[in-house]
Amino acid sequence: MPEIPDIRGRRPYIIAGPCSAESEQQLLDAYTGLAAAGRVDMVRAGVWKPRTNPGSFEGAGAQALEWLRRGRELTGIPFGVEVANAAHVRAALGAGADMVWIGARTSVSPFSVQEIAEALAGADVPVLVKNPMIADVDMWDGTVRRLVAAGVPQDNLVLVHRGFSRGGSGEGFRNPPVWHIALEMKRRYPDMAMLCDPSHICGRRETLAEVSQKAADLYYDGLMIESHCDPDAALSDARQQITPSALSALLDSLVWREAGTENSGFAEKLEKCRSEIDRIDSEIFALLARRMGIAEEIGHIKKDNNVTILQDRRWQEITERIVARAGELNLSPAFIREVLDAIHLESINHQNRVMNNRE
Ligand code: PEP
Ligand code: MN
Secondary structure, three states, X not given: OOOOOOOOOOOOEEEEEOOEOOOHHHHHHHHHHHXXXXXXXXXXXXXXXXOOOOOOOOOOOOHHHHHHHHHHHHHOOOEEEEOOOHHHHHHHHHOOOOEEEEOOOXXXXXXXXXXXXXXXXXXXXXEEEEOOOOOOHHHHHHHHHHHHHOXXXXXXXXXXXXXXXXXXXXXXXXXXXXHXXXXXXXXXXXXXXXXXXXXXXXXXXXXXXXXXXXXXXXXXXXXXXXXXXXXXXXXXXXXXXXXXXXXXXXXXXXXXXXXXXXXXXXXXXXXXXXXXXXXXXXXXXXXXXXXXXXXXXXXXXXXXXOOXXXXXXXXXXXXXXXXXXXXXXXXXXXXXXXXXXXXXXXXXXXXXXXXXXXX
């Protein structure tokens, strides 16, 4: 048995392999292709695939564990598989899997997580915890806590950000990333490795590099990425898989910068910018407070004249006027709308307070 993979110890740690285990030949081709690419620390393959649509290919099942063992023997690269129930855990551990991961569809289900956690207790393998389908940090955290409570050592846990389902298309992503939720998990578990799965975030090849670079810039520890020797013929997730040589090129294009440096002047330059940002933030909030003061004044005027708070047309005009300046301000229209919506809501609350209190 190879020793426990140290995912935190090597940045970037790269896990790659096909979405699903389809056949022995497909897996061995992937294994040898990835070994030749020379950049992969661990091979992944979905032996049992929880598919959204019944009737979709669900992986070759337990027989594929033997194929993965063969691939490991041939190349020396460890492998990991997805587990969605206790029987999967027993089969995977019994076959000597070097890692298991809990997928996004399982991470939302406390009973499933509980049985997986109990089956894993005592096993010394990394357990990757993908974020749940829905953007709820406490649910992701709950999966982690359930595993730890069942006796899975916290040191063996690794977080994987694979984006969140939005029940439709979101900014061109299959599962839009919510970086601040992942960063919040990093804040709660500073010693846990965090990987990014750009494949399930993007859902298509074209944007994998961009999302991977963003993860590198947010100081993720590595990537879990889907690779297939003949992506277009893949039985699942064909559009997001890339060949081992495309993977190699993608990895070559990424820059994994360090969190800090001893370079002279770096700290001072950064400090100068940061204090400027602190000053601007405090001005922004002072201005917002003044703006809310005026909203309250409007509340009094409306109250005295018996007029409703919400005046749609006026708000639409404000939004359009500022969004029209998006280019000049170098801010995205979506960001401007989000900020204005938050300001509007707070204004309404202030006016509401004035109108409903007998002031
Ligand atoms: C997978 O990694 O193949 C997978 C099913 O991922 P997720 O659980 O993130 O959808
Ligand atoms: Mn997949």
